[in-house]
Amino acid sequence: MLLQRLFIFLSLPIAFVFAAYDKPLFDEYETTLISVEKNLAVIEDSSSIMIGSSGIVIYSFDNEESLIISRAIVTSKNGTKAMLELLPFDNLAQNNFPRISVVPKAGDIVKLNYLYGRSLIVAPNYEAFKKITDFFIDMEWIHPDITAAFLAKRYIPNPDRKRFREMCSINMAGLITFNMDDFGYFVDCISFKVVKAFKMPLVSDLTIVPFYSRISDNVKTSPLVLGNKEIIDYSGYYKHLLGVK
Numbered sequence: 001m002l003l004q005r006l007f008i009f010l011s012l013p014i015a016f017v018f019a020a021y022d023k024p025l026f027d028e029y030e031t032t033l034i035s036v037e038k039n040l041a042v043i044e045d046s047s048s049i050m051i052g053s054s055g056i057v058i059y060s061f062d063n064e065e066s067l068i069i070s071r072a073i074v075t076s077k078n079g080t081k082a083m084l085e086l087l088p089f090d091n092l093a094q095n096n097f098p099r100i101s102v103v104p105k106a107g108d109i110v111k112l113n114y115l116y117g118r119s120l121i122v123a124p125n126y127e128a129f130k131k132i133t134d135f136f137i138d139m140e141w142i143h144p145d146i147t148a149a150f151l152a153k154r155y156i157p158n159p160d161r162k163r164f165r166e167m168c169s170i171n172m173a174g175l176i177t178f179n180m181d182d183f184g185y186f187v188d189c190i191s192f193k194v195v196k197a198f199k200m201p202l203v204s205d206l207t208i209v210p211f212y213s214r215i216s217d218n219v220k221t222s223p224l225v226l227g228n229k230e231i232i233d234y235s236g237y238y239k240h241l242l243g244v245k
Contacts, residue, residue, distance in 0.1 A: 020137050025186070025196070026116035026175075033057070033108050034081070041084040043110060045077045052193025054174070055112035056089060057104045070104045073191045074112065084110070087190070115174030119186070120147055120167060123179045124207040124234050131200060132177060132184060142171045148213035155222035157210055157230040161192050161241065178242060180235040185242060194242060207234035 029048045033041045041057075043049075057070040071087040086104055118140045123129040133141050147167050151159055159167075164176055168189035176187045179200070186196040208216050209231040221228040231237045239245065 020135055022137050024117065024138050025136060026113045028114065028116065029055075029112040031110050031112075033084075033104060033106050033110060035106050036086070036104050039086045041072065041086055041104060041110075043082050043084060045080055045082045049074055049077055049082050049112060050195045051075070051077060052188050052191045052195050053112050053116075054188050054190035055110055055114040057086065058109040058111065059102050059104075060109070066109075067102065069102050069108075071190060072110055072112070073188075113174070115172055115189075118142065118171070118173040119175035119177045120144075120164070120171065120173050120189075121177045121179075122211040122238065125204050125212050127203040127206075128179045128200075129212045131203065132179060135200075139177075142167075142173055144211055144213035145215055146171065148211070148215050148219055151210065152215065152218040152220070155220065155225045156228055157219050157221050158228060158237070159210055164192075165189055178238050180238050180244075183244075185244065187242060192242070194244065209234055 027048065029046065031043050031046070033043060035042045051074050054071060054073045056068045057072055058066050059069045060066045068089050071089045072084040073087065074082055075085050076083045117138075120142045121129060121132065121144055123132060123144070129144065133139075150167055150170070151157065151163070156163055168174070168176065174189055175195075176189060178185045178187060182200055182202050184198045184200055185194045186198075187193065188195050210216065210219055211234075213219075221230055
């Protein structure tokens with residue numbers, strides 16, 4: 001009976017948990033930029049920093065007003081310093097307003113694990129979807145009906161990284177949770193890197209493509225849209241997308 005319970009794999013060695021995980025899995029981590037050179041920045045390392053995690057750089061005009069001026073992705077860390085790649089932040093882009101030409105500099109605030117309390121979910125069937133969402137009860141899950149509707153409207157039966165990032169942006173989510181076979185993966189929406197993995201017991205062999213939702217049958221291709229072939233191998237497709245075995 002115990003082997004039928006979901007258990008979590010957060011880091012080596014494997015940790016076994018036999019009850020719902022009712023605490024925030026990821027805490028937002030705040031620090032300041034030490035130095036910036038072009039699109040690279042350096043911060044102090046911490047055990048709370050994960051390679052592949054993303055965040056935002058904030059510029060403060062004064063004690064009351066601030067502005068998000070850049071994205072940041074953790075590319076490496078060595079126990080002392082961590083390196084960030086800086087990218088444009090376009091979630092709130094508004095073409096009718098002038099762009100602010102403020103660039104990141106030393107002393108600016110960085111918030112990593114940005115929006116990590118909200119996640120899209122890609123599961124092969126209802127059983128897997130239910131096990132994951134019931135276990136990580138502190139996570140705010142974007143229901144797969146919402147993302148499936150997005151794909152159905154655009155005739156996209158095989159979502160790629162670009163489409164997943166778009167769905168994350170629309171739904172203000174920082175993570176995508178994928179389940180293939182007996183493993184699950186928390187993936188950063190921006191870097192598309194696995195930031196944590198968890199192990200779960202095998203569930204039904206049934207696979208619904210592109211993923212479980214109550215409207216998955218409506219996610220079809222169109223003869224007018226080239227290259228949008230339906231997924232044949234659910235696990236193979238998403239493992240290739242994530243670069244995992």
